[in-house]
Amino acid sequence: xxxxxxxxxxxxxxxxGNRADFHVVDEPFYGPYLRMTGLPHPMAVExxxxxxxxxxxxxxxxxxxxxxxxxxxxxxxxxxHMIDGMPRxxxxxxxxxxxxxxxxxxxxSFSKGYENPTAADIGFAAQAELYDYVLSLGLTPYVxxxxxxxxxxxxxxxxxxxxxxxxxxxxxxSWPAGGHAQDGAWAPHWYGSVHRSTGFAGxxxxxxxxxxxxxxxxxxxxxxxxxxxxxxxx
Numbered sequence: 001x002x003x004x005x006x007x008x009x010x011x012x013x014x015x016x017g018n019r020a021d022f023h024v025v026d027e028p029f030y031g032p033y034l035r036m037t038g039l040p041h042p043m044a045v046e047x048x049x050x051x052x053x054x055x056x057x058x059x060x061x062x063x064x065x066x067x068x069x070x071x072x073x074x075x076x077x078x079x080x081h082m083i084d085g086m087p088r089x090x091x092x093x094x095x096x097x098x099x100x101x102x103x104x105x106x107x108x109s110f111s112k113g114y115e116n117p118t119a120a121d122i123g124f125a126a127q128a129e130l131y132d133y134v135l136s137l138g139l140t141p142y143v144x145x146x147x148x149x150x151x152x153x154x155x156x157x158x159x160x161x162x163x164x165x166x167x168x169x170x171x172x173x174s175w176p177a178g179g180h181a182q183d184g185a186w187a188p189h190w191y192g193s194v195h196r197s198t199g200f201a202g203x204x205x206x207x208x209x210x211x212x213x214x215x216x217x218x219x220x221x222x223x224x225x226x227x228x229x230x231x232x233x234x
Contacts, residue, residue: 002077002130003099004123006109008146009076010194011201012099015157015172016074017180023066024074026184028058033081042113042189050185059087072166079130080123088133095164096134098127100228101146103221108208113190117217124221131228143232153200159233174199 003009010026017024031051034044041047053061066073075094082088103124110117119125134141142163149156153173161168179187179195187195210218 001074001097001099002079002127004079004101004106004127005114005121005190006106007099007101008149008200009078009099010191011197012149013074013076013182014175014180014194015200017182018171018175019072019169020171021070021169022072022074023068023070024076024180024182025062026076026180026182027078027081027186028062028075029055029077029081029086030184030186032058032086033078033083036083036085041186043186046185055086059090062090063093078123079126080120082126082130091134092137092139095142096130096139097142097144097160097164098131098228099144099146100127100225100232102207103218103225104207104210105204106221107210107214107218111214116213119217119220122217122221124224128224128227141231143228145229145232147204148232150200151203156233163233 001009001012003012013024013026016022028051031048031053032055033039034041034048036055051058062073062075103122106122106124107117110122114121131141131143142160144156144160154170157172158168175198177196177198179191183191
């Protein structure tokens with residue numbers, strides 16, 4: 001699952017993580033990304049300490065045996081982590097789903113926890129490039145919009161499962177409050193609302209009104225969002 005920040009990505013991880021046949025992995029390249037970029041992200045020291053593996057080791061782990069012999073694994077990836085130098089060989093052996101959210105909502109939400117975000121931080125250009133890369137591998141990239149999921153979780157999750165060859169499991173529609181055992185070390189900073197949840201939130205309201213640099217950032221990302229949105233599962 002390829003997402004940017006504040007995209008319903010953690011709730012989607014919880015949905016798949018509540019299936020008995022899935023193991024989930026939370027942002028596996030985050031540690032290598034921070035070491036490669038030196039960015040001062042919230043809890044960066046803790047994140048790097050919790051994720052000491054090299055990017056190449058992470059790649060090998062992603063395709064390795066899963067705990068308890070589970071037949072499926074859900075990788076929650078942040079597109080902005082896949083900078084030059086990150087391995088991509090694993091991608092040819094995966095099913096790829098791209099999770100979208102309108103840029104105005106992403107910028108408004110992300111800015112609450114990260115000061116002065118840039119286009120690289122919110123990952124829309126990287127998401128569009130990865131979408132094209134999956135196509136270049138001869139694979140089908142599936143696209144879903146978080147707004148569609150929030151309007152009708154069961155219908156959209158059923159459609160997603162059918163598209164990628166899974167039986168739908170009603171367990172995906174709810175999960176225990178309090179977080180998941182596979183949450184990354186950054187969860188205390190970012191996952192507060194989803195930790196209080198037991199299922200998908202309802203439909204979102206009107207788009208937030210942005211101004212200045214925030215509006216410019218959302219507008220810069222909008223063409224990438226619209227390009228992929230045109231391919232979203234109905």
